[in-house]
Amino acid sequence: MRILVCIKQVPDSEGIVTIDKSTGWIDFEGPYRMNRFDEFALEEALRIRENMAVDSIDALSVGPPRAESTIRKALEMGASRGIHILTEERTDISAFETASLITLFVKKEGYDLILTGVMAEDDMQSQVGPMIAEMLGYPSASSVICEGIDREKGTLYAEREIEAGTRECIEMKLPVLLTIQSGINRPRYPALSNVLRAKRQEITTIPSHTLQKTEKREKIVRLRYPEAPSKGIFLEGNEEEKAGFLLQILHEKSII
Amino acid sequence: MKGTMKKRQIAVIAEHRNGVLTPGTLETLSFARELERLLSLETKIIIVGKSIGNLAYDIAEMTGMDIIGIEGENFKFYNCEAYLAALEKPLKELDPAYICTPHSAMGYDFAPRLAVRLKASCITAVEKIGKKEKSVIFSRSQWNGKIILEMEPVAERGVITVLPGSWPELDERPERTGEVTIIRTVTETKNSRTTEIKEAKRTDFDLTKAEVIVSAGKGLGKEENLPIIYKLSELFPKSAVGASRAACDAGWFDYGHQIGITGKTVSPKLYIACGISGSTQHISGMKGSQMVVAINTDPAASIFSVADFCIVEDLATFIPCVIEKYHKLFSLHKESE
Numbered sequence: 001m002r003i004l005v006c007i008k009q010v011p012d013s014e015g016i017v018t019i020d021k022s023t024g025w026i027d028f029e030g031p032y033r034m035n036r037f038d039e040f041a042l043e044e045a046l047r048i049r050e051n052m053a054v055d056s057i058d059a060l061s062v063g064p065p066r067a068e069s070t071i072r073k074a075l076e077m078g079a080s081r082g083i084h085i086l087t088e089e090r091t092d093i094s095a096f097e098t099a100s101l102i103t104l105f106v107k108k109e110g111y112d113l114i115l116t117g118v119m120a121e122d123d124m125q126s127q128v129g130p131m132i133a134e135m136l137g138y139p140s141a142s143s144v145i146c147e148g149i150d151r152e153k154g155t156l157y158a159e160r161e162i163e164a165g166t167r168e169c170i171e172m173k174l175p176v177l178l179t180i181q182s183g184i185n186r187p188r189y190p191a192l193s194n195v196l197r198a199k200r201q202e203i204t205t206i207p208s209h210t211l212q213k214t215e216k217r218e219k220i221v222r223l224r225y226p227e228a229p230s231k232g233i234f235l236e237g238n239e240e241e242k243a244g245f246l247l248q249i250l251h252e253k254s255i256i
Numbered sequence: 257m258k259g260t261m262k263k264r265q266i267a268v269i270a271e272h273r274n275g276v277l278t279p280g281t282l283e284t285l286s287f288a289r290e291l292e293r294l295l296s297l298e299t300k301i302i303i304v305g306k307s308i309g310n311l312a313y314d315i316a317e318m319t320g321m322d323i324i325g326i327e328g329e330n331f332k333f334y335n336c337e338a339y340l341a342a343l344e345k346p347l348k349e350l351d352p353a354y355i356c357t358p359h360s361a362m363g364y365d366f367a368p369r370l371a372v373r374l375k376a377s378c379i380t381a382v383e384k385i386g387k388k389e390k391s392v393i394f395s396r397s398q399w400n401g402k403i404i405l406e407m408e409p410v411a412e413r414g415v416i417t418v419l420p421g422s423w424p425e426l427d428e429r430p431e432r433t434g435e436v437t438i439i440r441t442v443t444e445t446k447n448s449r450t451t452e453i454k455e456a457k458r459t460d461f462d463l464t465k466a467e468v469i470v471s472a473g474k475g476l477g478k479e480e481n482l483p484i485i486y487k488l489s490e491l492f493p494k495s496a497v498g499a500s501r502a503a504c505d506a507g508w509f510d511y512g513h514q515i516g517i518t519g520k521t522v523s524p525k526l527y528i529a530c531g532i533s534g535s536t537q538h539i540s541g542m543k544g545s546q547m548v549v550a551i552n553t554d555p556a557a558s559i560f561s562v563a564d565f566c567i568v569e570d571l572a573t574f575i576p577c578v579i580e581k582y583h584k585l586f587s588l589h590k591e592s593e
Contacts, residue, residue, distance in 0.1 A: 135372060139337055143365070243577040
């Protein structure tokens with residue numbers, strides 16, 4: 001059993017995002033980290049390995065040089081091998097391009113199970129996972145909240161969350177791609193021994209241009225800030241004054 | 257999109273449950289109406305199901321749009337493989353310029369695959385559309401809702417998923433009734449089989465019927481702060497407690513409380529967001545609320561962009577302060593009446 005986990009490095013939501021007027025692209029000031037949904041996916045792979053013989057858990061990221069730190073984090077958590085499909089710094093690579101690059105890699109390597117997060121926290125497209133599955137002809141299920149593998153039958157059972165608590169139950173033939181929903185597990189903190197091992201470990205780096213190039217299917221027309229939609233009023237004063245003001249408003253609207 | 261000889265169309269892939277269209281589908285139909293007006297196109301609705309005759313005719317009457325119903329034994333439940341197999345041929349024949357579906361657990365499960373199969377552009381979670389010269393521009397949030405990306409499909413066709421809560425539900429009284437075409441198909445799925453839908457256990461409150469919802473997010477900080485959320489909700493009759501995905505993931509709430517894309521969509525009279533940063537997926541589930549109060553320590557939190565009243569305070573001290581003040585002001589007042 002070989003498992004691939006696709007991870008994305010995302011900007012931390014605490015950081016400051018601005019549009020660079022000269023390039024029309026993003027300027028980001030702040031830390032980057034692993035997409036939380038991908039942490040759940042990686043943790044799920046590690047748990048599968050605790051219950052059955054798994055030959056390898058490979059963590060792959062498509063991204064600029066800085067994405068290496070996120071791949072290293074995956075190794076610290078317990079991935080067996082790190083793979084970096086290296087792109088240029090500007091990160092306007094589309095879901096279709098990312099999926100095409102990962103697919104080319106998977107075709108060479110062959111995996112029984114591919115896991116990704118249900119979406120990236122930053123852009124929330126939910127596209128890359130299902131696109132990889134389609135390109136490979138694998139069955140796929142998104143928003144998976146529990147799964148089990150039957151090695152003898154070569155099948156995987158998954159439950160996907162469709163709306164608050166309601167689940168769809170699916171049986172699929174391996175190889176399978178799953179996109180993992182948050183809450184499926186509790187991602188672990190790396191063990192010290194893994195942290196030390198990860199420091200020394202080689203990461204396989206593949207420049208994206210050495211793989212086949214694909215054309216974008218969507219054009220970015222422009223970036224803009226959200227319209228200042230806040231019709232909202234910021235209440236002023238100290239805590240107590242704000243509390244009083246809020247109660248007064250709710251009272252005037254006959255809510256209290 | 258390139259100029260075309262024959263008049264191309266918009267296809268909406270409908271999502272239905274228990275014999276009715278989902279709210280997300282009705283919103284997607286409103287989106288399709290707007291797209292129709294921008295491009296002078298017509299919309300056809302495609303419904304896949306085991307037995308959809310009645311539903312198809314109801315919708316044809318309600319919308320005036322033409323319906324293609326795809327019926328088969330295999331469609332008792334949604335299944336990605338079966339849906340793709342069923343949709344591929346009719347969509348190739350119809351050759352719509354845009355294929356639209358809600359950005360729901362069903363939509364984002366099959367739409368990206370469909371786009372690859374049809375060599376189409378794929379734009380998901382669209383919130384707004386507009387026209388720029390001859391092309392239609394689709395807007396979606398990026399970078400945690402801090403940036404809007406305006407995009408344009410460049411392939412011959414585009415697969416679009418529509419973010420819940422971004423358009424009103426379609427509500428029309430059309431003069432004509434749409435035509436219904438039912439196609440019966442036999443699709444065998446080779447690699448997957450959907451076996452059942454497990455319904456959520458019923459909870460003793462109904463978020464969608466509550467007049468006031470007090471919702472908590474990650475800013476709650478710790479489980480010990482839970483009682484203040486419940487105490488705040490108790491100030492209001494017909495209230496319920498909601499939660500963001502992050503607060504459910506932290507184990508503070510059962511997922512039945514979750515509001516947002518994989519949770520519930522609500523539109524109460526009053527929504528109080530406590531310690532919720534306001535991800536796009538959460539906001540799409542609550543932005544239909546009549547009045548929104550947001551409490552957050554971060555003045556730049558996205559939730560403030562949809563709030564009517566913004567309070568930059570720590571909920572752990574602010575809410576107890578509100579409750580205390582409430583009792584001082586109103587309880588005494590009531591006693592003296």
